[in-house]
Amino acid sequence: MFVSEYFGLDDELDKMGVFDCVLDNDSRFFINLMRLKVSDVPEFKDAYQRINDYFSEIATLLNASDSKEDKLYKTAFKRFKPLEINGINLGFSESKHGAAFGEKLRRQVISDAFDIVKKGILYPEIFQLVSLFEENIGPDRLSDMISTIIYPDIVTYTKRIQRELKLNKENYPDCIFREDGLIVNPYKGCEILFLPIDILHELPIAQCWDDIDRVVSENENIRREINEAIGQEWSRWYARDKKAYLKEYIFKDPERCSRVIEGYKKSEIEKYDLNLDIDYFVEKLIKVMKKAGIHFVVENAKRKDSFEAAIDVLNIFKEWIEYNKGWDTIQSAESKKREKIIQRLVHLGAKNYISANDLDISFEPDAGRGPVDFKVSRGGDKTIVEIKLSTNDQYLHGYEEQVEEYSRAECTDKMIYVFIDLGNPGRLKKLTNIHDANIKNDKKVPELLLIDSTAKAAASTYSK
Incomplete structure (x- = not known):
């Protein structure tokens, strides 16, 4: 459920440059400090300086402290208390609440900051x-740390957007409003x-936090310092050893740390296109499909087996692609992400159908022979689905061997092979000829579902 769907806002948020968040889950974006630094949004013009002032105060307290037991140190520790700001709906959390800074972690950060200062x-x-x-x-924790500091700015911005969109008690009597005027997330x-x-922005650190190599590779100054000190040995170290090295020999070394920080302060990051995130892009497509009248619940589906249910789900997307300009969306998507977008789209869109009919859908389950795209099941009744675009060089391998x-790995003979044609007539003909020949020779074959995603001319251009 997008916030725009909840309030019936159509595309007003996009036009205003406001993030259309998902209310019942987190989206994998973060408040990026470098983007915050150059923001011209009135409420956030002083936010970056607010962050630096906050940390400067803590650093000053630590510098004036004589030990980790005195009053100044304890005051610094009390000041450093990032909270969970769940209302922004950002992060990697799969639950309703993010990962907070516990007391143990806060003590560790302040202790290391003290040593560095x-x-x-x-x-x-x-x-x-x-x-x-x-x-x-x-x-999640880094995002909490930033959003805690600039929370007043976020609230001020939120209230302005609410006023401009007239999100008030009069227009939305069924919504719950807090005393401060903010609206309560029903989920x-x-x-x-x-x-x-x-x-x-996407956080410039890998989702797996044991792997920091991506960060190091993208920070020229840190990379230079590491190469000068240890060279190729870096690649052989465990992640924990890498972090320990950075702490001891980069951030605790005044000269090296100064060079790294000065380079970091000069760095710039371009505005990020949220549609580059496949999950968010697919969620937006589901919203578009619902608006176009595409429904994901089919009557009497509980009487159908897994194969019939899988065909139902796939036909929903076939209709959208062929008759509701879904082909245009697929054609315009970044080529290397198209297949993954289709797979995620089917998986996400099928959830309503699946849950309403006592079925289960698994995305890329691996039963020992590698991950198939989907498995629809009800107990021991299982159907596997493999999807290939006509631009994929492995399209025949997928049909002849993978499925x-x-x-065999899933112990089922119910198979569906989906071939999405983006304008490769030669491959389409070759695949259908092989399929027809296999059927004629009584060879076991998967159900072949063809979806036409080629560019279509406007209806007005067709001759009567």
């Missing part, structure tokens, strides 16, 4: 890069908070 390093940006040298600092029970799109291997 005592080396004469007072850059507040140290805290912005904390995930490089701290274990268990993941994207999470927290407030609904708005954010401008231009401060969001059968997967069916």
Whole structure:
């Protein structure tokens, strides 16, 4: 459920540059500090400085402290208390609530910050890069740390958007409004908070937080310092050893740390296209399909077996692609992501059908012969589905070998091979000829479902 769907806003949020978040789940974006630094949104013009002021105060307290037991140190620890800001609906969390900073982790961060500051390093940006040298600092926690500091700015921005869109008690009497005027998220029970799109980005750190190589490779200054010190040995180290090295020999070394921080301060990041994230893009497509009248619930489906149910689901997408301009969306998607987009689209869109009919759908289940795209099942009744685009060079291998291997691994003879034609008539003809010949020779074959996703001319151009 997108916030735009919940309030019936159509595409107003997109036009205003406001992030259209999913209310009942987190989207995998984050408030990016470098984007926040250059934002021209009035409410966030001072946000980056607010963050640096906050961390400067903590660094000053730590620098003035004589030990980890005195009052100044304890005051710094109390000041560093990131909260869970669930209303922004960002992160990798699969639950309703994100990953908070517990007391143990807070103590570890402040302890390491103290050691770094005592080396004469007072850059507040140290805290912005904390995930490089701290274990268990993941994207949700980093996002919480940032959003906690700029929470007043987020609230001010949210209230302005609510006013401009007339999201008030008079127009939305069924919504719950808090005393401060913010609207309660019906799925999470927290407030609904708005954010401008231009401060969001994919976090430039891998989803798996044990792997920091991507960050290092993208930060020229850190990469240079590492290459000069240890060269090729870096690739052989475990992630924990890498973080320990960065902490001890980069961030606790005044000269190296200064060079890294100065380079980081000069870095810039272009505005991110949210549609590059496959999951978010697919969720938006599901919203478009619903608006076009595509329904995901079929009557009397409980009487159907897994094969019939799988055909039902696939035909929903065949109709959308061929008759509701879905072909245009597929054609315009980034070529290397098209197949994954289709797979995710079928999986996500099928959930309503599946859950309403006592079925189960597994996305890329692996029974030992590699992952098939889908498996629809009800108990021991299983149907496997493999999807290939006509642009995929493995389209024949998928039909002739993969489907059968997967069916043996899943102990089922119910197979569907989906071939989506994007304008490769030679491959389409070759596939259908092989399929027809196999049927004529009584060879076991999967059900072949062809979907035409070639570009279509406007209806007005056809002659009568």
